[in-house]
Structure formats: structure tokens, C-alpha cells
Amino acid sequence: MSALPESLPPADPAALQLDRALQLLQQSGRDALPGAPGSAAWLQAVIDGLCEISSRDALTGLSNRRAFEAALxxxxxxxxxxxxxxxxxxxxxxxxxxxxxxxxHIVGDQVIRAVAECLAECVRPMDLPARIGGEEFAVILPNCPPAFGQTVAERIRQRIEQKVITAGLSLRLGITVSVGGAYAPQWVRSTPALWTERADLQLYRAKSEGRNRTCLEPTPVSNVSAEEKGLLFGTTMPGDLE
Structure with a gap:
């Protein structure tokens, strides 16, 4: 056996990172990139593809939690x-x-993908459905008047309820979801955490009332919390949050 060389030329870190990027794109189904390798168009396609991968949930193809929080x-x-x-x-x-x-877990993954498909089918192009946890999803609906909120939520719930998962020769599995919803305070500098907390409260109400139902805040919030007052006026007094 011939002796190994005492030292090898250092690998080019940029080349290694590019190889890894191309592997990720290939694994995600993006085999063909426009332009000649190394060209501006080709490099831009690599960057665009990586940005797309970083914002998508691998199992469902919906937006992931990172993209959801940015959109929120x-x-x-x-x-x-x-x-x-x-x-x-x-x-x-x-x-x-x-x-x-x-x-x-294989059937569990089927259920998660089925819910994601229903969400994608029920929302407008301007809406953002996301998978934010294991079996947790969220949808941001811009410009959705309160008169239509309950109708939209019920359409999603009913569409999922009609879905049947089949596996093998005998398994036919129904799915249901609990849905909670809240409107962002209008003309108020609020926070994503406050908005999410209010929607979560309605979700917990839907689950505690028997599941497979939608619970939305009766009317959009008009009261401004102490924290939101601080954001509105650029300062939060120590006693405001007590």
C-alpha cells in the first residue's frame, strides 16, 4: 500500500458550501437550474432556491414557523x-x-399532509397557511372583514372533516381540527405575541368545548392593552404591565 501524502491541499470552503447547497436543492426536487453553472442567472437561482427551502416545512410544503413569524x-x-x-x-x-x-408515525405524517392540503385549497393566494408545530397550523388572512371570519374558519374546518385517510386495505381514518381565531387590533401598534395569545385562547376554548369546532373572538378587539399603549406612545411605564 502506498504511503499517504504528509499533507493535502486545503479544500476550498466556498466550493464545499456550494456543493452542499446543490445537494439540498436536488433533495428538494430542484434538479434543473437556469443558465450555465457559475453564471449570474445560475447563482441567483441557487440563492432563490435556498431561500425557498429555508421558509418551507419539509413535510407539508407550507410555510414553516420562521416564515410564519416573519409574516406575522x-x-x-x-x-x-x-x-x-x-x-x-x-x-x-x-x-x-x-x-x-x-x-x-407514517399514518400520522399522512394526516398532517392531508390537513396541509386542505388549508392550501381553502385559502386565497394572499393568505399564508403555515405549519408551526407537530400537529399545529396557523393561517394569516389579511384584509378579512369580521363579517366573513367565521365563514372562512368553518369552511376550513368542514373541508378537513370531510377528508378521509386511507392506508392499506382496511384503514379509513377521519380527521377533525379545533380552530381558534382573533383579529389584530386596528390602528394600534401591537405585537405578534399578543395577537397569537388571543388566538390561542380561542383555540383552547374550542378544544375545551368538545373539539371539532371553531371559536373566534365575538368582535375585533377595540380595547388597547397596557403593553400596546406603551408601544403606541413609545414608552411603557413600569406599573402599566402589572
Whole structure:
């Protein structure tokens, strides 16, 4: 056996990182990139593809939590400037642990993908459906008037309820979700955390009232919290949050 050389030329870190980027793009199904390798168009396609991968949930293809949180921040700012209504829906698959325990994680993944497909089918191009946790989903609906909020939420819930998962020769599994929703305060500099908390409260109400139902705040919030007052006026007094 011939002796190994005492030293090898150092690898080019940029080349290694580019190879890894191309592997990620290939694994995501992006085999063909426009332009000649190394050209400006080709490099831009690599960058665009990596940005797309970083914002997508690998299992469902929906936006992931990172993209959802960025969109939530943008929507809070937009509502504060424009006053247009925006609805946030939070969804949780009912009894999902039972699915994994009784049928295995492969069927569990099927259920998650099925819910994601229903969400994608029910929303407008301007809306943003996202998978934000294991069996947790969210939808940001810009410019959604309160008169239509319940209708939209119910359409999503009913579409999922009609879905049937099949596996093998005998398994036919129904799915239901609990849905909670809240509107962003209009003309108020709020925070994503406050908005999400209010939508979560409605989700918990839907689950506690029996699941497979939608619960939205009766009317858009008109009261301004102490924290939101501080954001509105650029300062928060120590006693405001007590």
C-alpha cells in the first residue's frame, strides 16, 4: 500500500458550501437550474432556491414557523398603518397522539399532509397557511372583514372533516381540527405575541368545548392593552404591565 501524502491541499470552503447547497436543492426536487453553472442567472437561482427551502416545512410544503413569524410581524405593522382587518387562525389536529399511538408515525405524517392540503385549497393566494408545530397550523388572512371570519374558519374546518385517510386495505381514518381565531387590533401598534395569545385562547376554548369546532373572538378587539399603549406612545411605564 502506498504511503499517504504528509499533507493535502486545503479544500476550498466556498466550493464545499456550494456543493452542499446543490445537494439540498436536488433533495428538494430542484434538479434543473437556469443558465450555465457559475453564471449570474445560475447563482441567483441557487440563492432563490435556498431561500425557498429555508421558509418551507419539509413535510407539508407550507410555510414553516420562521416564515410564519416573519409574516406575522409584517401583518401587525400593516394593520397598524392601514387599519385594514386581519384574522389569525390557529388550528390543532384533534387527538393526534392517538393517531400516532394506534397507527404509527407514517399514518400520522399522512394526516398532517392531508390537513396541509386542505388549508392550501381553502385559502386565497394572499393568505399564508403555515405549519408551526407537530400537529399545529396557523393561517394569516389579511384584509378579512369580521363579517366573513367565521365563514372562512368553518369552511376550513368542514373541508378537513370531510377528508378521509386511507392506508392499506382496511384503514379509513377521519380527521377533525379545533380552530381558534382573533383579529389584530386596528390602528394600534401591537405585537405578534399578543395577537397569537388571543388566538390561542380561542383555540383552547374550542378544544375545551368538545373539539371539532371553531371559536373566534365575538368582535375585533377595540380595547388597547397596557403593553400596546406603551408601544403606541413609545414608552411603557413600569406599573402599566402589572
Amino acid at each position: 410581524n409584517r401583518e401587525i405593522d400593516r394593520v397598524a398603518r392601514s387599519g385594514e382587518p386581519a384574522l389569525l387562525l390557529m388550528l390543532d389536529i384533534d387527538h393526534f397522539k392517538r393517531v400516532n399511538d394506534h397507527h404509527g
